[in-house]
Amino acid sequence: MKINKHLEERIMKGLMVASLALVVGSLVAILGTVLAKGLPALNWAMLTQTPKGGYYLGKEGGILNAITGSLVLVAAATALSFFPALAVVLYLHLFAKHNQLLDLTRLSLDVLWSVPSIVYGAFGFTLMLMLGLRASLLGGIIALALLEFPVMIRTMDEVLLMVPHELKEVSYAMGATRLETAVRVVLRQAAPGLLTAVLLACGRGIGDAASVLFTAGYTDRMPTTLLRPVASLPLAVFFQLGTPVPQVQERAYASALVLTVIVLALSLGARSLTRRLSRHIIH
Numbered sequence: 001m002k003i004n005k006h007l008e009e010r011i012m013k014g015l016m017v018a019s020l021a022l023v024v025g026s027l028v029a030i031l032g033t034v035l036a037k038g039l040p041a042l043n044w045a046m047l048t049q050t051p052k053g054g055y056y057l058g059k060e061g062g063i064l065n066a067i068t069g070s071l072v073l074v075a076a077a078t079a080l081s082f083f084p085a086l087a088v089v090l091y092l093h094l095f096a097k098h099n100q101l102l103d104l105t106r107l108s109l110d111v112l113w114s115v116p117s118i119v120y121g122a123f124g125f126t127l128m129l130m131l132g133l134r135a136s137l138l139g140g141i142i143a144l145a146l147l148e149f150p151v152m153i154r155t156m157d158e159v160l161l162m163v164p165h166e167l168k169e170v171s172y173a174m175g176a177t178r179l180e181t182a183v184r185v186v187l188r189q190a191a192p193g194l195l196t197a198v199l200l201a202c203g204r205g206i207g208d209a210a211s212v213l214f215t216a217g218y219t220d221r222m223p224t225t226l227l228r229p230v231a232s233l234p235l236a237v238f239f240q241l242g243t244p245v246p247q248v249q250e251r252a253y254a255s256a257l258v259l260t261v262i263v264l265a266l267s268l269g270a271r272s273l274t275r276r277l278s279r280h281i282i283h
Helices: 002-041 044-048 064-093 100-114 117-131 137-161 165-171 176-205 233-241 248-277
Strands: none
Touching: 002 117, 002 248, 044 064, 044 248, 064 100, 064 137, 064 176, 064 233, 064 248, 100 137, 117 137, 137 176, 176 248, 233 248
């Protein structure tokens, strides 16, 4: 019996080590491929110029329009989805009754989270047709906001579930209203986790191509108005990889590298801000 237990423990430990190696190895392989193929093609002109005539045939230009477009799209979409998501989560935790409707709401949000992004793109495109809009920055913002909305709500929901219930009870006992408790106690305690939720939704939005393919469109120009098409980095990678010119395909990996660096910078910035906010948390 003891031998079997030791054997079982070794097998499980081996499986865990193999899983860890698979995950880390996959990450290293992906980053290594992007770095090896993208870094040689990356240059200052590519980061500071918009595409010029013949760019997709290997001529001069850059992806400044796609970098700016992606940042504008995800910033506006995240801001548009944040406040409604926060209001929904606070209602679920402070005002809604614990019944089957609450469980059904969370189940519905889980389903929306797992819906493929192309479905959000198709829905956003249909909504645009109803409103008389064409592919534009506004259409892309709406599609990305819909994509980020369930992600943000469910992540915030899980964060608020970790807030000690005793803090709310103490706040109520001191005469605070539910709204005051939400703003001064719950949100303060959950601030680092809420920031993580925003980052998670932002990361999904900035790297998604399917939802903006028909809603935001694509253009070689810089974003100047809500009613005109806008470029994005995921679509820049997609279009450059689709060309038969090897030089342009290398630029696609360079664009992917830029996108990876942006996501990494957001992650590091959020982690630094999270540490500062964690000083005010009651453990």
